[in-house]
Every structure is written in C-alpha cells, then in structure tokens.
Amino acid sequence: MIGTDRILRDVASISLDEPLDVRLAEAAEALHAHMERMGTVLGALHASGHRRGPDRTPDAHSGDQPRQDHRARSVTAPATASPN
Numbered sequence: 001m002i003g004t005d006r007i008l009r010d011v012a013s014i015s016l017d018e019p020l021d022v023r024l025a026e027a028a029e030a031l032h033a034h035m036e037r038m039g040t041v042l043g044a045l046h047a048s049g050h051r052r053g054p055d056r057t058p059d060a061h062s063g064d065q066p067r068q069d070h071r072a073r074s075v076t077a078p079a080t081a082s083p084n
Contacts, residue, residue, distance in 0.1 A: 007031065
C-alpha cells in the first residue's frame, strides 16, 4: 500500500535555506517520484485483473456490454415520485 508518509517526509526535508526555485524543483521531484510509485502499484493491480467490489469477477456479468455503475443507473432510472 502506498501511504503519504514518504512524500511528506521528502517535502519536509527540503531546506528552507535554499532559494525558492530550488525548493520548488525538489518538491516537484518528490511529487514525481510519488506519482511513479502510485503508477507502479496501479499498473500491477490492473495487470493482475484485480477488480473492486465483491461482484466484479469476470463471471459476475454476462454479455458483451460493460456493466453500468450505480451512478449511471441512478441517472437512467425511471422517476418513481410524481411532482407536486
């Protein structure tokens, strides 16, 4: 699991005695490294076929159409309440 401890430690270790442009460059490098670590984890999860939720297994959905998420279903659901 990727936490924020390392990025916070890296940014906190940037010396305030350095000029602003140097501090910003070091902060950008730390953030870039953090994003690369996150990308590595997400890439590994994607490659493993990991899916979120209990019903996201390949056998849980049949047919060629992708499943609609809950938000999309709520938007396309027929209205059950009548207006006043």
